[in-house]
Amino acid sequence: MAREWFLIQLLLISSLIGFGQCAKIGICYGRNADDLPTPDKVAQLVQLHSIKYVRIYDSNIDVLKAFANTGVELMIGVPNSDLLPFSQYQSNVDTWLKNSILPYYPATMITYITVGAEVTESPVNVSSLVVPAMVNVHNALKKVGLHKRIKVSSTHSLGILSRSFPPSAGAFNSSYAYFLKPMLEFLVENESPFMVDVYPYYAYRDSRKNVSLDYTLFSSTAPDVIDPNTGLVYTNMFDAQIDSIFYALMALNFKTLKVMVTESGWPNKGAISETAATPDNAQTYNTNLIRHVVNDSGTPAKPGEEIDTYIFSLFNENRKPGIASERNWGLFYPDQTSIYSLDWSGRGNVDISTGANITSSNGTWCVASANATEADLQNALNWACGPGNVDCSAIQPSQPCYQPDTTASHASFAFNSYFQMNGANDVACSFGGAAMKTKKDPSYDTCVYANSSKLSKMNSSTSEVQTGTAGMISRLSIVVLAGLVSLLSFGIVFDII
Known part of the structure; x- marks a missing residue:
């Protein structure tokens, strides 16, 4: 019951946050x-x-x-x-x-x-x-x-x-x-x-x-x-x-x-x-x-x-x-x-000098090496999406990371996914020399590349939710009640007008 009430409060908070416009x-x-x-x-x-x-x-x-x-x-x-x-x-x-x-x-x-x-x-x-x-x-x-x-x-x-x-x-x-x-x-x-x-x-x-x-x-x-x-x-x-x-x-x-x-x-x-x-x-x-x-x-x-x-x-x-x-x-x-x-x-x-997106100051990603041949990239991509157990659905047609439809782009996404899945260590970004590490986020448009910094934050947040206390729920209750009072007040004023 406590879990259900917690989720309801989160939904209410989300709706309150989304009330404004930008x-x-x-x-x-x-x-x-x-x-x-x-x-x-x-x-x-x-x-x-x-x-x-x-x-x-x-x-x-x-x-x-x-x-x-x-x-x-x-x-x-x-x-x-x-x-x-x-x-x-x-x-x-x-x-x-x-x-x-x-x-x-x-x-x-x-x-x-x-x-x-x-x-x-x-x-x-x-x-x-x-x-x-x-x-x-x-x-x-x-x-x-x-x-x-x-x-x-x-x-x-x-x-x-x-x-x-x-x-x-x-x-x-x-x-x-x-x-x-x-x-x-x-x-x-x-x-x-x-x-x-x-x-x-x-x-x-x-x-x-x-x-x-x-x-x-x-x-x-x-x-x-x-x-x-x-x-x-x-x-x-x-x-x-x-x-x-x-x-x-x-x-x-x-x-x-x-x-x-x-x-x-x-x-x-x-x-x-x-x-x-x-x-x-x-x-x-x-x-x-x-x-x-x-x-x-x-x-x-x-x-x-x-x-x-x-x-x-x-x-x-x-x-x-x-x-x-x-x-x-x-x-x-x-x-x-x-x-x-x-x-x-x-x-x-x-980064004004290169034009590359930078979304994290300490993130590390694994991408296709510019020195790798097309054949090496394709072989490594096939392995990552097969025996490597990488979820490659994002690089399928009509999905966020399909375009540009090139072997290097698809390989970069798969290499990085494998790299992050395996602790972001050097060995996991090798692929026989077809891959390389970078500090610059290769994400673009709606195609988002995971990184160790993001995963760490996600794991930390998950841990906090799983070990949450009654005090945390109480604080959320105060926020929700304050928001509901504001909405009710808005409705009353609207009716009066």
């Missing part, structure tokens, strides 16, 4: 390419990597169908080319909603509609059309009772500011006031976020003498930048750029408007002059960005602020015009293998 990390799924996998395969890829939020730039029916019943939340878009008909007649928007959205909702979880994208950067001036189009989209949603569930906004580049440094001097370009002020009023009235695309990469690329690469990559070795007006200390450019938006909004008395980052990322390849556009830098930036966001670090001006962020982008897009980096922001190749590993959990750190 900032969301999503991915942008651009499709300006002729070599991409089909939308249904993309939906499977997104689910495989436990990505819960995806932004697309239109309302493509094949994409909407592919994400039906996946649990993935979609942000869809109204392209700039559609702003004219959307702003002119309400009937145009009503028809679009009826034919292109409602047949797939709510099986496809659409949560945001972006009306126009970076209109101030458009070669054709369509800024005056944005707010009327937003109003018509909102009205169409209201007619079918979805205006509370699907939020309407528009995305902007950082170029909407006339000043961004120091952050406290952030100010919107006065030439955009004619459409910006009514837009901000619309966003506040309908509880929608102000959406902005933030790219520290461009600041570094265009001003290397004044901007440190470490500062743009969230490196702990980056020199601090102090805002002379506020005394606030900035350790990375992402925060500085976000705060410049916050201060620009505050200057117009829109102090409570939530800011959402609808694009941010780093190119994995560029022109000869774009020396910072590398897979290592892209991995470092995006991993550190994820960690910064999911930990609700906030910014110096708004510490602890939840800033939902979408990483650009899912794939390289070979049909995009412009300099080489414009076509190389992807996380995955068209064959759906990773260009570089990325820790979506936000729990890992990155």
